[in-house]
Amino acid sequence: MKKIFLALAVLASVSMAYAQDQVKGFDAAKAAVAAAQEAANNPKKAAKAATWVKLGQTLMDAYNAPAGNAWVGASAQELALISKERPISQENVVIGGVNMVKQVFATKNYYVNESGVLSLIEVTKPVVENALSQALEAYKKAYELDPKTAKTVLPAIQSISQKYIDEAYNAYNFQKFADASDLFEKAFDASNTAPYSVLDTNTLFNAAFTAHAAEDWNRAKSLFEKCVDLGYYGEGGEAYAKLANIAEKLGDKDAQKSYLEKGFSVSPEGQSILVGLINFYIDNNEDTGKLFELLDLAKKNEPNNASLYYVEGNIRLKLGDTENAAKAYEKCAEINPSYEYGYIGEGIMFYDKAAEIQEAAQNEFDDAKYLALVADFEKSLKACIEPFEKAFELTQDDAVKVGIAEYLKNACFRFRETDEALLEKYNKYNDFVTAAAN
Numbered sequence: 001m002k003k004i005f006l007a008l009a010v011l012a013s014v015s016m017a018y019a020q021d022q023v024k025g026f027d028a029a030k031a032a033v034a035a036a037q038e039a040a041n042n043p044k045k046a047a048k049a050a051t052w053v054k055l056g057q058t059l060m061d062a063y064n065a066p067a068g069n070a071w072v073g074a075s076a077q078e079l080a081l082i083s084k085e086r087p088i089s090q091e092n093v094v095i096g097g098v099n100m101v102k103q104v105f106a107t108k109n110y111y112v113n114e115s116g117v118l119s120l121i122e123v124t125k126p127v128v129e130n131a132l133s134q135a136l137e138a139y140k141k142a143y144e145l146d147p148k149t150a151k152t153v154l155p156a157i158q159s160i161s162q163k164y165i166d167e168a169y170n171a172y173n174f175q176k177f178a179d180a181s182d183l184f185e186k187a188f189d190a191s192n193t194a195p196y197s198v199l200d201t202n203t204l205f206n207a208a209f210t211a212h213a214a215e216d217w218n219r220a221k222s223l224f225e226k227c228v229d230l231g232y233y234g235e236g237g238e239a240y241a242k243l244a245n246i247a248e249k250l251g252d253k254d255a256q257k258s259y260l261e262k263g264f265s266v267s268p269e270g271q272s273i274l275v276g277l278i279n280f281y282i283d284n285n286e287d288t289g290k291l292f293e294l295l296d297l298a299k300k301n302e303p304n305n306a307s308l309y310y311v312e313g314n315i316r317l318k319l320g321d322t323e324n325a326a327k328a329y330e331k332c333a334e335i336n337p338s339y340e341y342g343y344i345g346e347g348i349m350f351y352d353k354a355a356e357i358q359e360a361a362q363n364e365f366d367d368a369k370y371l372a373l374v375a376d377f378e379k380s381l382k383a384c385i386e387p388f389e390k391a392f393e394l395t396q397d398d399a400v401k402v403g404i405a406e407y408l409k410n411a412c413f414r415f416r417e418t419d420e421a422l423l424e425k426y427n428k429y430n431d432f433v434t435a436a437a438n
Contacts (some may be wrong), residue, residue: 026107029065029127032058040138041284049146056138056156062127063135063163066107072166076116095120097172117431120170138192143195150195161190165203172318177214181207185223201232205239212242221246236270237263243274256280261294268298269307278318291315306336311344325349328388343391344404351383351407381411385425392429402436405429 036051036058045051069082087103088112094100095111098121103110111120128134139153139160164187172422173182184207191200208223220242227239234242240263247255260280281288295315299308311326326349332342354377361373385408392404413428 019208024066026125026127029062033062033128037415047145049142049149052138052142052145053149053152056135056142056153059128059131059135059138060156060159063131065127066123066125068105068108070110070118070121072118072121074118076112077120079110083130095174097360120173122170122174126235132160132163132190133186138195147195154195157190157193157196161187161196161198161200161203164190168206172210174280178216181210181214181216181219181223181274184210199230201230203229205232205234208239208242214248217246217249233263233266237267237273238270239263240266241270241276244273244280253284257284257286264294265298265431268295268311274311274314275318278315280320288319304335306332306339306342309335310339310341310345313342313349317345317349322349322353338394340391340394340400343387343394344400347384347388347391347407350380350387351411354378354380354384354411378414381414385411389425398436402433405432405436409433 010321023065033055040046040055042051068085071080072358074082077216085105090101090103091098093102093111098113098119100111100113103112107123107125109122109124110118111122113119113181119421128265136157142149143153164183168180168183168187170175171183179314188200188204188207190196191198191203204223205227208220208227210435211220211223224239224243224246227234228243229358233239240259244256244259244263247253251260260277261271263270264277277291278288281291282287292315295308295312299305302308307366313332315327316322316325316328326346329342329346329349331347332339357373357377357380360379361370364370364373388404388408388411390410392401395401397405406429409426409429409432412422414428417421417423418428
């Protein structure tokens with residue numbers, strides 16, 4: 001599962017599609033739980049691990065029963081084959097910006113996308129309330145009574161954790177962020193239960209992220225702090241970026257600054273941290289020289305890390321120092337000629353500068369000044385082409401390649417009627433962008 005803050009899109013749970021085992025009917029599952037619970041209530045039988053294993057298994061059967069035999073990712077044809085049950089009603093809905101058909105059944109709702117694929121399963125009538133938490137407790141009891149049950153209990157607990165994660169994604173897709181956070185935390189706690197005993201820090205981060213989305217600042221703060229205490233910072237130090245944002249929401253500027261600086265120390269390449277730190281220093285009239293002190297410390301620890309000079313270029317550009325920004329971007333290539341982002345930074349710098357000049361030219365009514373601005377505009381626009389082309393050849397990331405080609409297409413378009421070579425370049429990158437979109 002990818003980091004949620006980058007990849008929690010609608011239907012994220014499709015990636016975890018699996019075909020369920022044949023499940024019991026609703027009434028049969030309910031009766032089985034009642035019988036297993038009766039056994040667990042018997043003092044003599046409760047002393048046996050097998051009793052609790054049986055209760056855990058019947059609770060899991062009860063959990064699965066309302067959804068039927070369907071699975072996320074099933075096609076319309078597969079759904080027709082596995083069940084004779086027909087929906088009570090159906091309606092067109094939009095979930096996370098995606099058009100779907102909601103099929104209503106007695107115990108669940110199916111959400112089918114425009115391709116006819118089952119994308120979400122929403123249980124509306126569970127056999128037993130809180131079946132997962134009760135099953136987890138039953139398996140814990142079994143393991144406590146007899147550690148030899150680990151072969152059965154461990155995969156069962158792993159399954160419980162995964163089902164909590166599936167539910168969390170569903171809640172997120174329905175924009176029930178608080179519910180999603182609670183479910184992700186339950187998944188984390190389940191995975192950390194013996195004998196499975198896995199610290200699923202990514203799921204803990206997801207719990208924090210969704211608490212932040214729910215604007216439950218204190219809960220999000222507690223969960224993100226738990227992440228960093230476990231040494232999990234998220235991609236680009238995002239945990240610290242979120243903690244800084246929470247501190248800002250709570251009006252604690254000292255904590256905001258501290259989180260940003262700690263985040264920068266562990267992940268100086270993280271753009272959320274970098275932008276937040278720069279903005280904090282500028283907005284609060286702090287000495288921006290501190291940024292370079294932090295960066296110099298990082299360089300000392302990693303002298304051959306070209307990305308640190310890319311970060312320096314971004315900082316200097318943000319502060320309006322384009323001359324030294326260019327030098328920092330160029331330094332990237334000296335350290336690592338295969339590092340594309342120095343070239344990307346330089347290209348964007350010239351491209352954005354050209355856009356600024358173009359806007360100024362459009363608002364200039366003096367002919368001489370206008371022509372001078374146009375000349376500067378074309379000079380800056382041409383200057384972005386070479387570094388962008390170097391980055392285009394170097395990068396192995398298809399998405400980055402398309403983005404660079406888009407810049408190059410736009411830059412070369414300006415000169416296509418006056419420069420044959422740039423016309424060829426325009427056609428090359430335009431064709432590339434068009435092919436990538438198809």
